[in-house]
Amino acid sequence: MRAVALDIGKVRIGIAASDVSGTIASPVCVLPANEVLSGARTWRRVIEDYEPEILVCGLPKTLGGEEGPQAQEIRSKAHQISDGCGIPLDFVDERYSSAEAKHILHSEGLSEKRMRGKIDMVAASLFLQTWLDTREN
Secondary structure: OOEEEEEEOOOEEEEEEEOOOOOOEEEEEEEEHHHHHOOOHHHHHHHHHHOOOEEEEEEOEOOOOOEOOOHHHHHHHHHHHHHHHOOOEEEEEOOOHHHHHHHHHHHOOOOHHHHOOOHHHHHHHHHHHHHHHHHHO
16 A cells, blocks of 8 residues: 655645555655645646555644644644545654654755755655554554
8 A cells, every 4th residue: 555644834745655565655755835735736746656545644742642733733734635636644643753854864964954855755754654664563
């Protein structure tokens, strides 16, 4: 089962995808949030290229595991995207994914400026991998 993950932000959305077998997650790209929310051609092309059976969206949670203050806004945008492309939706805890993505990119030698556009798609791949691993077990 191929899945596409979305790290939904106010300005941009990081996108990752699994392989066809649903085993390995990889970063894909970062698109402006308004393009994904409006179903623009750039977003439709991602859907056409990867043909996902499910969208997996990161949901911000507090350190205690409760839904954070942004969770309702993320849920609303995720449902808008899902409804727009007709693909089922699931959510996964995204705690620490951006911090871990930043750490990974920093360890690869990227400066803060160069990693700015990559953090969201790497974070999406991290929480997608968690979602895939959880499904396997």
